[in-house]
Amino acid sequence: MKTQIREMLAQYASLPSAATLDDDADLYAAGMSSHGSVQLMLALEDTFDVEFPDNLLNRRSFSTITIIEQTVNQLVAGKEAA
Amino acid sequence: MDVALNAHGSTLLERARRVAGIAGQHADDVDRNARFPREAVDALISERLLSIQIPVTLGGEGATTAQIAEACTVISQACSASAMVFAMHHIKLSSLVSHGIDSPWHQSFMRRIVDEQLLIASATTEGGIGGNMRNSICAIEIDGDTCRLQKDATVISYGRHADAILITSRAHPDAVTTDQVMTVFTKDQYTLERTNEWDTLGMRGTCSEGYLFKGEAPKEQILPKPFAEIAAQSMLASSHLLWGGVWYGIAVNAMTRAQAFVRAAARKSPGQTPPGALHLAEASSLLQQVRANVTAGLARYEAALAEPELLSSMGFSVAMNNVKIAVSQTVPKIIDHAMQITGIMGYKNGTAFSLGRHLRDAQSAQLMISNDRILANTSNMLLVNKIETNLLG
C-alpha cells in the first residue's frame, strides 16, 4: 500500500518527492500543504472506499507515510468487521 | 489560577478599565495623527498588563485567553488601536507560553517580559506572500551558534516601538516554503529599514509600517517547534479570539453611543417611540450574535487546550475560522445601524455620538488575514470535515 500512497502523494498532494521520501519522513516538512492533505484524503477515501471520521482529521493522522498506512488499514479493518 | 487580584488589590478588569480611561482621552488624536498610542501603552505597562498571560511559575499571572479577550473588549471601547496593540502583543505571548515553555532561553525571556514589561511585535506578513502566513520566502541561516535573517516584512504593527519581534521564515535555506520556524529577536539584535508607511483608513494608531528586517541572534532563540504547529495550536485561536474581543468592543461602543442617542430622544418626547429604536433593537440582536460567537470560541479553545489532538483537528480550525468570519462581517453592520440611528451627529467628528473612527477601524477586520483567504481554507477543510449535527457539542 505504501507505493500506492506515494503515488497519490505525488499526484494529489503535489509532492513529487514522495517517491524517494522515507516512510517516516514528515510530509509537512517535505512541503505538503493543508490543501494538499485534503486532496490526499479525498483520493484515499475513494480508492479504499473508506471515510475518515472527524477525530482522525488532524495533522498527525497524515504526517507520515507509515501513519497514513496505519490509519487506512485501521479503517478498512473496521469496515470489514462491521 | 487566580488572577482576580494583583499585588495592589485591583482586579484584572479594574486595571483594564484604568487603561481604557487613559486610552480614551487620546483616541481621537492617535487616530487623527496615525501615531503610536504611547499613553495607553504606558498605562498597560504601569498596570503590568503586558505579562498577565505568562505562567505564575515564571513570574506572570497565568491569565486565560478569555480574561485577556475581556480586557481587549474593555480597552477597545475607548481606543480600538490601543486594544489591537494589546491583543497582538498577547497573540505573540500565546506562542511563547505554549511552545517556549520547555526551552531555557524562552523561559528566561518570559521572565524578562514580566520584569521589564516588554512589548512584543509580530512579523509574519512578507512581500510576495501577503497574508498567507503558512508560507515564507525568506530563510533563516544558521552559522555555528548564530542565526541570521533578512525579511521583507511589509506590515509590522508598532514595529518601531516594540522591544522584540517574533518573526517567521523558512527553517533553512533549502527548506520548502511551508517548512517554517519562528524566532525571537530582541531590539538590540535587529535593524528596521522602513519600506512602507501606514497612512490608512483605520486602525491608524497601530502604526503597522513595512520594514526590511535584518537580524542576528544566538540560534537558541528559534522556537523549538515547527511554525506549522505554533500556527495551528496557539496563533490561530488566540488571533481570532483576541481580535474578536477587540472588534466586539468597537461594536459595543458604537451601540452605547446609539443607545444614548435613542434614550435622549425618548426622554424629550415621552410616550412616543423614538425613530431609531427599531434599528437599535435589530443591532442589539447582531451584537448578541457577535458576543455569542466570541464566547463560544473562547470556551471551545479552553476545552481544546486540555486535548492536543482536538487543538490540531480540522473541526477546531473550522470553528475558529468561522468566529473570525462572522465577527468581522457583522461588526461593520452593527456600526452601520448605529450610524442610521445617530444620523448627522454620528457622521460628524467630535460629537458625543461620532462613529467615523469606529466605522473605519472595523473595516480592517475583514482584511486582517483576508476573509477570502480564510474562506478558501475553510471550504477546503469542509471537503472532508463533517458539519456538526448536535447543538451542544
Ligand SMILES: Cc1cc2nc3c(=O)[nH]c(=O)nc-3n(C[C@H](O)[C@H](O)[C@H](O)COP(=O)(O)OP(=O)(O)OC[C@H]3O[C@@H](n4cnc5c(N)ncnc54)[C@H](O)[C@@H]3O)c2cc1C
Ligand atoms: C491593522 C492591521 C495590523 C496588522 N499587523 C500585522 C503585524 O503586526 N504583522 C504582520 O505580519 N502582519 C500584520 N498585518 C497584515 C495581515 O496579517 C495580513 O497579512 C494582511 O492584512 C493581508 O494583506 P493583503 O490583503 O495585502 O494580502 P493577501 O492576503 O495576499 O490578500 C490580498 C487579496 O487577495 C485575495 N487573495 C489572495 N490570495 C487568496 C487566496 N489564496 N484565496 C482567496 N483570496 C485570496 C484576497 O481577496 C485579498 O483581499 C496587519 C493588518 C492589519 C489590517
